[in-house]
Amino acid sequence: AYAQSSVTIYGTLDAGISKLTGGTTSVGKRDNNKLGFKGVEDLGSGLSALFQLEIRYEPDTGTIENTSGANSRPLFQGQSRVGLQGDFGTVRLGRGLTAFQETSTQFEPWSGMPAVAGYQTDLQVAGYTTDPMSPVGNSRNRFSNAVFYNSPVVGGIFQVNLTVQAKEANNNPAIVGKGTAAAPQFPANSAPTTTPYSLSATAINGPLGVYGAYEKNAIQSKIWSVGAFYKAMPELKLMGSYQSQDQTENVTINPKTKAWLVGANYTVGAGLVRLGYGQKDPDNVLNSPAIAKTKQVSIGYDYNLSPRTYLYIDASNKKATTTANFYSLGIHHNF
């Protein structure tokens, strides 16, 4: 029998067949693929210790997420965090999604999944990168070397979240920024000059939820976002958000980008219909023809075989400097 009573193993295996305009029919994914280990220890007096370690991998090749030569992501790309939970909220140390990134996933019609048909990785964050001073191949939405705070949900409604990153160098490649290749604005393996941080606040009351979020990264890019969802009927969740990125500290041309999106989730029997439309607008003050507004419309359908397993189909049309259609069909299994 198991000697310990403290570890929960969990995960997701999501794989499908997809086709992008101009590409080959390929095996890929709609959601992140996870294998995680977590636990909560009751310390008494309302205090708990908690830990979580989460592997991310590619289901089609079996590699750690985003592996390309030596530049794979961390083994525990999803998160590696330990901390305490109590009346004061939750404090954790390590690596994980920032407050901004985690909150925004709740207001996105593909549930924050990195699906091609979804809006999270491009429009929901207006092209913003949370951790530019991380190694090649790292993900765009997490802080390493960070402290994470989540408040309790006050009155069952209000919560604030804060993530602060230490000003440690973390093997970033050189970033030219406003410098030159010979004298990049941010040399390789340099430390942030000011402390990167991320803030979000949510208010969720009955069918209505709203949020506001702000983040500043290691190269002084800034983003803010506001959004809301509304459950018009028990079967229907409507949502929308607006976001604005400011890269004036590290980009010379077109440093500002705005994006917005609206979406809906509609439950029909064992199925869930996902709908979305959104735009991303670079400021493009120079009217460069190479810089285009992005417009994306997507529809998806999940068919639940059980509370843990569903089949899905997605279709999406994305116009930017070129136009691409995307189709996918797959299976999503939680364990």
Next chain:
Amino acid sequence: AYAQSSVTIYGTLDAGISKLTGGTTSVGKRDNNKLGFKGVEDLGSGLSALFQLEIRYEPDTGTIENTSGANSRPLFQGQSRVGLQGDFGTVRLGRGLTAFQETSTQFEPWSGMPAVAGYQTDLQVAGYTTDPMSPVGNSRNRFSNAVFYNSPVVGGIFQVNLTVQAKEANNNPAIVGKGTAAAPQFPANSAPTTTPYSLSATAINGPLGVYGAYEKNAIQSKIWSVGAFYKAMPELKLMGSYQSQDQTENVTINPKTKAWLVGANYTVGAGLVRLGYGQKDPDNVLNSPAIAKTKQVSIGYDYNLSPRTYLYIDASNKKATTTANFYSLGIHHNF
């Protein structure tokens, strides 16, 4: 207590001491070393969802299998697959052994283990490589980006298996083939021109089992194989196979290779004796003295300490352009 009821952890740790002619006494392995996570979910109506993730590692150094600098194999080298099982059979997506490779292991006297004394990795497949268009260091017997189908066992006897790989580029190094170093036949990170696939069929009835298998890979090499086993007595399993590889699409000289082998497994008390003899014959139409027929004779013995653990000893003599003797002694533990 564990919150979930869905994950089985399993694995193998096999380590031994071995000596090859001309080499030093070293710590190595006879079998693949595995740490896996798998589960089956009953969806009702005879339908199940299933997933499996399998780490492969080297027991002597603790590294991911075949690690050399940046060129280690995928974390889930063994397999990463998800799918559905029902009356129609099993359909899975992801990475795993092809139909050809998986079936052939049942007709090999070392149970398909990659043991030096065994026949699987060289003679059982006539030197064939399933996935030449994969990254440096990858294994030779799996498809990534694939769909796997296994039929039900019809009448308790017949089964067919099919694996089809998407025509995705997967970071292969350039393969010169019939080209030149400057203009290789298959450039780095190129996509297969035709769809790679693998087929096998088995008929197992009482003491007798036969199979046939065919596979074509991403660079148009082909292999076919037939084989049989026969349980002459409850304690004695005899087996043999014949295989033929055709590399005419990508090799200029000696593109054809044939191999055959015979073997026996004999149970004596808590022990199992393994015997094998086989040959691999390149066509060698140019009579090059550098190209030799391979002849291998091997004997092994397993001593079962329990249903999960055994000690083993192997001895082997292999003649090719040079002759090498191999001895090993080790422990094999399943968990």
Next chain:
Amino acid sequence: AYAQSSVTIYGTLDAGISKLTGGTTSVGKRDNNKLGFKGVEDLGSGLSALFQLEIRYEPDTGTIENTSGANSRPLFQGQSRVGLQGDFGTVRLGRGLTAFQETSTQFEPWSGMPAVAGYQTDLQVAGYTTDPMSPVGNSRNRFSNAVFYNSPVVGGIFQVNLTVQAKEANNNPAIVGKGTAAAPQFPANSAPTTTPYSLSATAINGPLGVYGAYEKNAIQSKIWSVGAFYKAMPELKLMGSYQSQDQTENVTINPKTKAWLVGANYTVGAGLVRLGYGQKDPDNVLNSPAIAKTKQVSIGYDYNLSPRTYLYIDASNKKATTTANFYSLGIHHNF
């Protein structure tokens, strides 16, 4: 329900905030971070089979321990071992701490943790490296390709331990040693010329424990050490050790290094106070001003929130060619 009864998952997640003189405030660790899988199988007649696989990782970034580009440590850096246990003791094969290194951790006031405030990685082993002929980035205290023997504890008091490494090449970078960059004493990927081994013996009786240990590595460096602990009161454990490293076979200047340290662990309620003082002395026969004696004084405090979780604070002053103060504050959670 879980199908197997054989695997225990265990681990440690330790993360804290620390500050070293001249450095930035950073997120780091005091202890090794582990995620392990182990099991023991009863084979009857007093015999057991046992296996253990242990991942090591960095909690602040989620990477495998010591990752830097392609040079991360093995996935199972902590250990990968399989073997048998019986009246004769324990015999294991694979990778793990050597007898010398494992024994010495019991006589170190930070419990052998690699804490900056602790003494294990520098003074407790006099700067010695167990496995210099391993890949770049590997750890300094383990043998790969080894056989591990631990005797039973004779009379409840005496134990001897022996580790022997096979003379296998294991992808070491070239080591100049007494050669030149063009003709290094130990070329890349070379094999040890004599068998590396490690020996230790302990006698623990009531409040008193003593040990002696000796090790010779793949490049013929040697180290010996003796030490003792004494539990003066149930709450107070005093300890000390002396060690001497001899690198005359591979270093031209200052090949000999001696070190000693004394320490105490004092339990106060739910707290544990750690104290230590130690010195490391290179022979420095040439009186080079660049080579200095190391003097380190440290104090630490653990506050136990439960048997599995504690908070800690460390402070340390280390004088060598420069002087550095170190402070850390963190949480240590076992699961």
